[in-house]
Structure formats: C-alpha cells, structure tokens
Amino acid sequence: MNESNGRSRWKLVLVMALAFLRGIRRREEREPIVEERGGDRRAEMVVALLLLAAAACAVMFVVVYALDWDNLTQWLGLCLGASLLLIAAALIYAGETFVPTEELVEEYPAIEHPEEQEAIEQIGRESVAGFTRKRLLVGAASAAGAALGIALVVPAASFGPFLDTESFYYSPWRRDRRLVDEEGKPYRAEDIEYDTFYTAFPEDAYREELAAALVVVRVAPDELEMPPGREHWAPEGIVAYSKVCTHAGCAVALYRKPLFAPAEPSPALVCPCHYSTFNPADGGSVIFGPAGRDLPQLPLLVDSEGELRAAGNFSAPVGPSFWGVRTRRPTA
Amino acid sequence: MIRRVIRFLDTRTGSAPLLRKTLRYAFPDHWSFLLGEVALYAFVVLVATGIYLTFFFEPSTAQTVYHGAYRPLQGMEMSKAYASVVHISFDVKAGLLIRQTHHWAADVFIAAIVLHLIRVFFTGAYRKPRELTYLIGVMMLFAALLEGYLGYSLADDLLSGMGLAIGYAVAMSIPFVGANLSLLIWGHPFPGDPSFWPRMYIGHVLFLPVLIGGLLAAHLALVASRHHTQFRRPTIPSERKLIGIPTFPGQVPRSLGLMIAVAGVLVLLGGLVQINPIWLWGPYHVYDGTNGAQPDWYLGWLIGALRLVPHFDVVVWNRTLVPNPFWGGALFPLVVLTALLTWPWVERRFTGDRRAHNVLDRPRDAPVRTAIGAGFLSLVVMIFLAGASDRALVFLGISYISQVWAYRIGVWIVPILIGFVTWRFCLALRAMEEVQAEQEAAVRSAQPD
Amino acid sequence: MSRRRKALLAAVLVAGFAAATVARAQPPSGIVHAPGGGKQKQLQLGAELYAANCSSCHGPQGEGVLEANNRGAGDITAQGPPLQGVGELAPDFYLRTGRMPLDHAGEEPERQRPLFNGREIDAITAYVASFGGGPKVPDPKPDYGSLSEGMSLFTEHCAGCHQIVGEGGYVTGAKVPPLQHATPTEIAEAVRIGPFLMPKFPKSQISDEDLDKIIAYVMTSKSPEDAGGFGLGHIGPVPEGMVAWLVAAVVLAGLCAVIGGRLSS
Numbered sequence A: 001m002n003e004s005n006g007r008s009r010w011k012l013v014l015v016m017a018l019a020f021l022r023g024i025r026r027r028e029e030r031e032p033i034v035e036e037r038g039g040d041r042r043a044e045m046v047v048a049l050l051l052l053a054a055a056a057c058a059v060m061f062v063v064v065y066a067l068d069w070d071n072l073t074q075w076l077g078l079c080l081g082a083s084l085l086l087i088a089a090a091l092i093y094a095g096e097t098f099v100p101t102e103e104l105v106e107e108y109p110a111i112e113h114p115e116e117q118e119a120i121e122q123i124g125r126e127s128v129a130g131f132t133r134k135r136l137l138v139g140a141a142s143a144a145g146a147a148l149g150i151a152l153v154v155p156a157a158s159f160g161p162f163l164d165t166e167s168f169y170y171s172p173w174r175r176d177r178r179l180v181d182e183e184g185k186p187y188r189a190e191d192i193e194y195d196t197f198y199t200a201f202p203e204d205a206y207r208e209e210l211a212a213a214l215v216v217v218r219v220a221p222d223e224l225e226m227p228p229g230r231e232h233w234a235p236e237g238i239v240a241y242s243k244v245c246t247h248a249g250c251a252v253a254l255y256r257k258p259l260f261a262p263a264e265p266s267p268a269l270v271c272p273c274h275y276s277t278f279n280p281a282d283g284g285s286v287i288f289g290p291a292g293r294d295l296p297q298l299p300l301l302v303d304s305e306g307e308l309r310a311a312g313n314f315s316a317p318v319g320p321s322f323w324g325v326r327t328r329r330p331t332a
Numbered sequence B: 001m002i003r004r005v006i007r008f009l010d011t012r013t014g015s016a017p018l019l020r021k022t023l024r025y026a027f028p029d030h031w032s033f034l035l036g037e038v039a040l041y042a043f044v045v046l047v048a049t050g051i052y053l054t055f056f057f058e059p060s061t062a063q064t065v066y067h068g069a070y071r072p073l074q075g076m077e078m079s080k081a082y083a084s085v086v087h088i089s090f091d092v093k094a095g096l097l098i099r100q101t102h103h104w105a106a107d108v109f110i111a112a113i114v115l116h117l118i119r120v121f122f123t124g125a126y127r128k129p130r131e132l133t134y135l136i137g138v139m140m141l142f143a144a145l146l147e148g149y150l151g152y153s154l155a156d157d158l159l160s161g162m163g164l165a166i167g168y169a170v171a172m173s174i175p176f177v178g179a180n181l182s183l184l185i186w187g188h189p190f191p192g193d194p195s196f197w198p199r200m201y202i203g204h205v206l207f208l209p210v211l212i213g214g215l216l217a218a219h220l221a222l223v224a225s226r227h228h229t230q231f232r233r234p235t236i237p238s239e240r241k242l243i244g245i246p247t248f249p250g251q252v253p254r255s256l257g258l259m260i261a262v263a264g265v266l267v268l269l270g271g272l273v274q275i276n277p278i279w280l281w282g283p284y285h286v287y288d289g290t291n292g293a294q295p296d297w298y299l300g301w302l303i304g305a306l307r308l309v310p311h312f313d314v315v316v317w318n319r320t321l322v323p324n325p326f327w328g329g330a331l332f333p334l335v336v337l338t339a340l341l342t343w344p345w346v347e348r349r350f351t352g353d354r355r356a357h358n359v360l361d362r363p364r365d366a367p368v369r370t371a372i373g374a375g376f377l378s379l380v381v382m383i384f385l386a387g388a389s390d391r392a393l394v395f396l397g398i399s400y401i402s403q404v405w406a407y408r409i410g411v412w413i414v415p416i417l418i419g420f421v422t423w424r425f426c427l428a429l430r431a432m433e434e435v436q437a438e439q440e441a442a443v444r445s446a447q448p449d
Numbered sequence C: 001m002s003r004r005r006k007a008l009l010a011a012v013l014v015a016g017f018a019a020a021t022v023a024r025a026q027p028p029s030g031i032v033h034a035p036g037g038g039k040q041k042q043l044q045l046g047a048e049l050y051a052a053n054c055s056s057c058h059g060p061q062g063e064g065v066l067e068a069n070n071r072g073a074g075d076i077t078a079q080g081p082p083l084q085g086v087g088e089l090a091p092d093f094y095l096r097t098g099r100m101p102l103d104h105a106g107e108e109p110e111r112q113r114p115l116f117n118g119r120e121i122d123a124i125t126a127y128v129a130s131f132g133g134g135p136k137v138p139d140p141k142p143d144y145g146s147l148s149e150g151m152s153l154f155t156e157h158c159a160g161c162h163q164i165v166g167e168g169g170y171v172t173g174a175k176v177p178p179l180q181h182a183t184p185t186e187i188a189e190a191v192r193i194g195p196f197l198m199p200k201f202p203k204s205q206i207s208d209e210d211l212d213k214i215i216a217y218v219m220t221s222k223s224p225e226d227a228g229g230f231g232l233g234h235i236g237p238v239p240e241g242m243v244a245w246l247v248a249a250v251v252l253a254g255l256c257a258v259i260g261g262r263l264s265s
Helices: A002-028 A041-067 A072-097 A114-127 A134-159 A165-169 B002-013 B016-023 B031-054 B080-090 B095-123 B131-153 B158-172 B178-186 B196-226 B247-272 B297-308 B325-351 B367-386 B389-396 B400-446 C003-025 C042-053 C089-096 C118-129 C147-157 C184-193 C208-221 C237-259
Strands: A104-107 A198-202 A214-218 A238-242 A254-256 A268-270 A277-279 A285-288 A300-302 A308-310 B063-065 B077-079 B241-246 B314-316 B319-322 C065-069 C078-080 C169-171 C174-176
Touching: A041 A072, A072 B095, A072 B247, A072 C237, A134 B178, A165 B178, A238 A300, A238 A308, B002 B016, B016 B247, B031 B095, B031 B196, B031 B247, B031 C237, B063 B080, B077 B080, B080 B095, B095 B131, B095 B247, B095 B297, B095 B367, B095 C237, B131 B158, B131 B196, B131 B297, B131 B325, B158 B178, B158 B297, B158 B325, B178 B196, B241 B247, B247 C237, B297 B325, B297 B367, B297 B400, B297 C237, B325 B367, B367 B389, B367 B400, B389 B400, B389 C169, C042 C118, C089 C118, C089 C184, C147 C208, C184 C208
Parallel strands: none
Antiparallel strands: A104 B241, A198 A214, A214 A238, A254 A268, A268 A277, A277 A285, A300 A308, B063 B077, B314 B319, C065 C078, C169 C174
C-alpha cells in the first residue's frame, strides 16, 4: 500500500510540474489577439511632441487665468481649445499610424431567440396555471393599478389652479384709474401729441402683468372710426390699447406713422415678433400678420384736471387667445 | 502592474469576460457613422459646463439692482436670474468662457443630432430590428429642443423673454385645454408664479438631462446589442457578418480623439466667438420689445411657421376653438414628430418589407424613400428660412410681405418638386451604374483568357 | 462645364454685381448744381438749388404738393410734404444723410452719400428755414454718465424698431435703418422730425436731457462690449446658427470624414 501511494504521489507531482511548465510556455506562446502593426518612430515622435505642446497650452491656460490678462475669455478659450485640439490631433494621428487598426469579422447577433421567447412565455403561463379566478384577479389588479396610478399623478394638479381660469379675465384697470408713465407721473391729455406713441401703466399697480401696460396714441378725430358702442372711448381722439399682442404675447413696441400721409402707409401699431399690424383708428383691427384677434382697447376719459383716466375695463381679455377669450370682457 | 489592476477588478466585479468582449467589439467603419458620436460628445461638454454654471446661476425672478462691471446696466432693476448671468459673464473668471462653450455646445449638439438623423434616415438604418433605437433617438431630439429652449430662457433677457411669451401663447393655443395647461405650467397667467423660474430651472438641470441621459444610455445599449449597421461589403455575406474595427485598440484613439476634438472646437468657439451676449439685450419686461428677436436656430422652423399662418382664430359660438399660434407652434411640430416616429412602419406598410436589415441602403438604392425624405426636409428647411425673412429684408432688400407670400405658396410646391427631382436623380444614378457594370462585364468577357 | 466656361461665367457675374453696386451709388437723375461756381450769396445759392432740385415736389414756396402730378423735374412724379415751419433741423438732416432729394414720394428715404456738398447744404438749409419759423440745427451734448438711463429710454421708445443695439430691422412697410453711421446731431434731428414712418418725439415726451442720454447709449452701442469675442453683428441667434452650421458642423463633419472610412466604390 505504501509503495503504490508513494508512486501515485510522485506521479501527481510530475503531472503538476509538467502542467506548470506547459503553463509557462503557454503564457510565452499565447495566440496573438491583436494584430501587430509595425512601429513608426517618426510618427511616435510627432505624437509625443503634439502631446507636449498640448501640455504647454494647458499650462498657459492656468497662467493666463492667474494673471487675469485682458480679453481673458479669448485667451482662455484659445489656450484650452488649442490644448484639446492638440491632444485630439495626437490621438488621431496615432490611430492613423502606429496603433493597430485591425479589421475583424464578426457575426451579427441573432435577430431573435425563439427558444427563450417560448421559455419566457412558458414560465409565465405555468406560474399562473394554478390560479382559478384569473379574470377576477386581473380585473382587481387593473383597478388597483389604475386607481393608484391616478392617485400618484393627482398632486401634479397643485402645480397651478388649472381649473380656475378667472385670472385670465383679470386686469388692474378700472374706472377712474389714472394712466401714468414709466416714472409714475400721470399723463395729461395735452401731453399726448400726434405722431408719436406712449407707454402707460395703471397707477399704483404691479406692472409685470400682461394686462397692465398700454400703448397710447392720438388719432385725428376725422380719421377715427370707433366700433359701435365705443364712440366715447377716445376723448379728443386719444386711444389706448393693450400693449401685449393678441397673437403670441410680445410687446407691441412699434408705431409707424406717415410723415406725408398722401404717399405713405397709414398709422399702425406693430408687433416685432411676427409683425402683426393693428389699426389704432378703428378699435385695433388686424391689418397684417398672424394675430387672430383685434388689440383690446381701453376706454379713456379726461378728468376735470385734464388727466387721463380709464373709463372702464378692456374691450376683451389681453394677450394670446384661449378657449374663453371671446366669452366676456375683463373684470376689475 | 496592469495585471494586478485587472485581477482586482475581475475578482471584485466579475467583469473580465464582459470587458474582454467589449474590448474586441467591432464597429463597422464609415465616416458618417461618427456623426452620432459628435452629438454624444457635445452632450458630454454640455453636462460638464452646465454643472459648473449651476454653481453660479440664481433661478429667481425676485428683483434686484445691478451693481457690477458692465456700465450700461448700472443701477438698473432686473431679476436675480438675469443679474446672476451678467455676473457670470463679467465677474466670474472663466465664467463667460464656460457659459459660451455651453451655449455653442447646445447649438452644435442639436445640429449633430440632425445630421445623424439625416444619415440614419437616408440609409434606412431605422428598419427592423432597430426601430426602437430610432424612436429613442427621435425622442432625444425633441427633448433636446425643449432643453435648449429652457436653457437660454433661464437668463431672463429681453430676447429670450419674448420667446418665452411665445411659448406661453402656443401652450394657450391648444384647443380646449390650452389655458388650463398653461396654468399648470406657469401657475398664473404670464409671466407666471414666482415658482415658475425654479420650475424651469429644475426642468433644465435635472429632469431633462436625466431623461436625455437615460434615453442616451438605452440608445447606446441598443446599438451595442443589435450591433451597428454597415454598408454592403463585397467580400462577406453582409447581412450575417460584419467587418469592423475593434474598440481596443483601434477605435479608442479615433473616438477619444473625436471627443477631445469636439470639446476643443466648442471651447475655441466659446472663447473666440461671442454667443448670446445677454448684457446687450437688457433684462426682460412684459412691456418691452426689440426688433429682430429670434429664437436659437433649432426653433427657427417654429417661428417661420408662426409667421406664415394667415390671421384667423377658429371660433365656434364665441368659443375660441383653435387660436392662431396652434397651427404653426403646436400642430406643425407635432406633425413632424409623428411623421418621424411612424416612418419605419409607414415604410414597411408600403414596401411590404418586413425583413430585418443589418445592411444599409445607399440613398440611391431606395429612390422613393430618398425622394420623400428630401421633400420633407426641404419643407422644414423652407419654413425655417421663412422665420428669418426679416433678416433677408435687412440684408438683401427683398420685401418682407412678398417673402411671406412666396413662402406661403412655395411650401406646397417646392417640396413636391424637390422630391420628384430627387427621385429621378436616384434612378439616373442607378442607371449610370448599371451601364458601367455592363461595360465592365463586356470588357472582362472580351479579354482573352 | 469646362474650366474656361466657368471662369467666363464667374467674370460675368462679378461684373454684373459690380455694375449694380455702382449704379445704386449714383444720384437719381436730375441733380442740378448751381452754375457759376457758387459764388452767390448763401440765400441766393439756396434759392437756385431749391428751385432746381426741390421745388417740383415741395412747391416753390415750400407749400408742398399734396396731389401727385407728373410735372416733376427730371421725369419724376411730383409730390411732397410742405416745408414751411420746418426750420433748419429737417433740411439739415435729410441733406446731410443723403436722404433727399428722393426719386419719388412714398419711397423710403435711405441713407446714402450726400448729394450736395457742405456749402450747398448750408445754402438750401438757410433758404428752407427762411420759409418761416422752425427749429434750428440741434446741438446735443451726450452725457456719458448714465448709460443705463439711456438704455432704458432707448428700449422703451426706440428698440422696437431699431433693435436693442441699433442694428435696424423691419416695420410693416419700411426697412428700419441701423444707427451705425448716425452722428449725435443726426439722431437728435431724426427724433424731432420723425422721418418717413418713424414716430415724431416731441420735447414733452423726450426732453433734451433724455435725448442726450439716448444719444450717449446709441454712441456706445456702435461698438458694444464684446467680451465674448467676435460679435457677429450683435443681432442674435441667426448669425450664431450660421456659425454653428457653417463653421462647427462643417469642421466636425470634416473631421469625421478624416477619421472614418469611406465606401469603396
């Protein structure tokens, strides 16, 4: 027994030693995986130089930053950009010259795996094979899922008062509210001259609202053609309109007026975004451009001191159109 | 040394088999396959520069008075958001470089996606089994459009503020629910609740980047899983086998080089060419406007559409069913999106081709698809050009009103013309190739053996 | 097309464009300069120049020609606004910026090189002012102190048409000129005249002090702060998009073409 054990032990050691030696040889003589590409000393030198130049540019970036040169942004951009481009050039050139660029042939993967597909379906089927009230369970699970899904989404409704569209009809203008300029000084009727345009705000009210700003111009009384019901909205021919375009909400910041009326286009308020053009003489109708709605007009009155005040609220809600924009006038 | 690292990684993560497979994963090699990568690298630059900017930007419309380096704004009232961007531009060292690089990266990101989409479309790369990859790509494009819009609107300058009002009008113009939807988004009629600005900010720095990032990861995973398509190779059965360059070492210097080059170009632009100088525009006010306001280029198709639609609201019994901006601002992009998303199935329906394709078509090999694509693209490009027709008036003197009418008529005629001409051109190219092949065959058969 | 033909076509196109450019720069037909070397006294010179170049549209006494007729000098249709009471301010503006004489009423007067020399402009200006009353040539003093007030005023009254840094633009019916070449005097004059479709801002709306601030802002806007590099004309996203496509996209797509393979034919 001892002798056979001892022999098998030696055999084991021999086998292990041979395996070890073969392993070493394998490591030395492994099948090459990456195709060899001849070295290119010149190219390698070029790449090294490019990388060093990139390093220099990056250092310059830090120096320029620290010293706060004039035209800082330009120098920083130049240094960093150059550094990056030099590294890129080095990499690309290396790829072109001495980095092995083999072409391998590979199989496209199978488009589908019918075996696994069937197995998955089978797993699913067999898992529920024992269920007796499948339809009931599915129905109940769907109800739970749908209801829970809806419940989880509902807090998004707090993002805004989405059911309450009252705020679209709000305007800070009401009867007797004074018109003031950008500094808060009230406009007097005599301030409003022909051939120019004025921006007006409601006195003591918040201005960064669509319904606040007005554009005010004076129209010659014989050119005025106010729509029915608005004959008294333009005292002395002074008309006021919302400054916010009814197309897409930009400020109607342009006014064209003819120096020589017989040969030039008629006065108009124009929006710079898509060039909607409104006629101030006839209640703000659209002469050109995509606006679908007349510019809302604010009725004016001149008080006993000669100051301009609103005589009511706008003829229509201001700003871009929406579902109920034609159903009623703004309220104070 | 490296052996040690590899061993550490493999024992702790078990990833050596995957890593080995990845290192030798073969990419078919064609220059146009790199366009998607350009977009990817622009996105990387966007995230990197964007993270830096988040440390300085203040997403608040609370009013403040400017006291800083830029004189014309001295003492002016403005929102904290706007003031913080002016601050980044003038008082934060390298702030303007990073801000401008970020903005250039956004413009180039979307341009690269469009170029990539054009390549994918005209080579038929969206066909089975890659429809899902394609859908994800289209969704990324539209997410990127929104992301860019929110990004440049955050600065609250006069130009972007006007653009934001237009976005509001388009939301309002959605039939039936527009006003309600606007209230959900803005919290209050324009300019909205004080919470709108932080909301826009979170959308831009968290929600949309994560969405785009997630879609991007899925897109890349799918490309890897299905393998990249290739053009037909004469030496192998191209539907079953592909010839490509492995990730390592072949692709790495090229792709890494491309990434660093993209970053380099964007940084160079960011330092040398001014973009969005918001200090010149001034802060936004609801009652202010400037001539020549335009959105960033990738929304030019929408401003064109908005300008071309004639002036009408669709009104039924006093209810404004379809306000004017809907057609150009909402319906038009929706139609384009739907067309893009459904195209793989439309093509399948009409060609009856339900096979999987790993081999790409040359555009001339699918004349009808190429013609339809060319026509559709020309439609979008025409409307895009219409958006800059006031610039054409200022620089070329062509009457604005004439241009509007020319475009209104042209958008119906020109795409059909271009589609037809493209179709004939493809057929002609193929005919030329056939003739050439016949000639070569004749020459070969005439050769003495 | 053969190379020679291409060169010929290019030459023809270049010549055509050059001719068009030169033709645009020429004065409209019928500019009459005074005979006799202009040794007359100023009002006499002014009267002669006015009679020969202006009276057919503006009337011999500056009363205007409200209804168009075809008796204009040099074959133009005669029609024009009255000039009584415009003083020196208006003729100085229109003549110095080359906007007058105009080919026909209703056409937009555009800046070009002046059609009269300085002495002639002074003479006509004096003569027109003699029709009665009217403001003198303004003497603005741009205050380089409060640029931000100037910017606010400019934004409120001017930017809608002229663009926030004065690059010009469009209003329905007219091209709005950029302000790059405007002198302080010309700006002051234009604001008070309201030429063509521009509003006419009175002193009650824009005081002389406010006007000085606006002029100061316009002067600095001519060379705006371009901390970011090359300014691309300061008109915003249109040229930026062009750079993104015609520079960045071209370079990067070109780089892809260099790195990547091509189809073997």
